[in-house]
Amino acid sequence: MSTPSAHGTPAPSGYAPPPGYLPAPGPASGSGWVPSQPKPARGATLGLTAFLLSLGAAVLAPAAAGLAGFRIGTGTGDRLIAGTLGTDFDWSLLSPVREWVLLAEIGFWTGTALGVWAIVQGIIAIARRAGRGWAIAAVVVASLGPVVFGLTLQAMIVAGLAAAAS
Numbered sequence: 001m002s003t004p005s006a007h008g009t010p011a012p013s014g015y016a017p018p019p020g021y022l023p024a025p026g027p028a029s030g031s032g033w034v035p036s037q038p039k040p041a042r043g044a045t046l047g048l049t050a051f052l053l054s055l056g057a058a059v060l061a062p063a064a065a066g067l068a069g070f071r072i073g074t075g076t077g078d079r080l081i082a083g084t085l086g087t088d089f090d091w092s093l094l095s096p097v098r099e100w101v102l103l104a105e106i107g108f109w110t111g112t113a114l115g116v117w118a119i120v121q122g123i124i125a126i127a128r129r130a131g132r133g134w135a136i137a138a139v140v141v142a143s144l145g146p147v148v149f150g151l152t153l154q155a156m157i158v159a160g161l162a163a164a165a166s
Contacts, residue, residue: 039129042128042131043131044131044134045130045131046121046124046128046130046131047122047126047130047132047133047134047135047136048134049121050118050119050121050125050131050135050142051131051134051135051137051141053121053138053142054114054115054118054119054122054138054139054141054142054145055141056110056111056114057111057112057115057118057141057142057145058111058141058144058145058149059148060107060110060111061107061108061110061111061145061149062145062153063107064103064104064106065104065107065108065149065152065153065156066152066153066156067103067156068101068103068104068107068153068156069104069152069153069155069156069157069159070157070159070160071097071100072094072101072157072160073156073157073158073159073163074160074163074164075096075097075100075160076093076097076161076164077160077161077164077165078164079093081164081165104153107149108149111146111149112146114142115143115146118138118139118141119138119139119142119143121135121138122136122138122139122142125138126139
């Protein structure tokens with residue numbers, strides 16, 4: 001009587017496996033199936049582009065808003081100090097500085113467009129493994145862009161008002 005082979009080792013040639021024998025898990029020998037290798041990471045261009053777009057949204061747009069905000073503050077400060085405002089905001093207060101208000105608005109909409117583009121492209125780059133580190137940084141920076149924009153604009157308007165008061 002012969003003893004069955006140990007689990008996972010092939011039976012000697014010329015012998016059939018005993019009844020109830022289960023082959024070892026994994027690919028069957030001779031089936032030609034080979035596990036596929038993970039897909040290699042692609043180039044970092046997609047993620048890097050998203051990061052550069054996010055910098056445009058989080059740095060350039062607030063810079064334009066800061067410049068415009070300071071000029072808005074200095075241009076409207078004398079009327080604010082004089083106390084000509086009532087309970088309602090008089091939009092004609094911004095008439096002398098309308099080009100600076102336009103610059104702040106252009107900065108806002110440009111930053112919004114660049115930020116949304118950077119977030120979408122960053123998510124695509126993360127999913128495609130194309131510059132994943134750059135893409136994660138792009139999504140984070142673009143998400144913080146509106147906060148930076150708002151704080152910069154508010155701070156520079158207040159600085160402009162303070163400069164007009166002195």
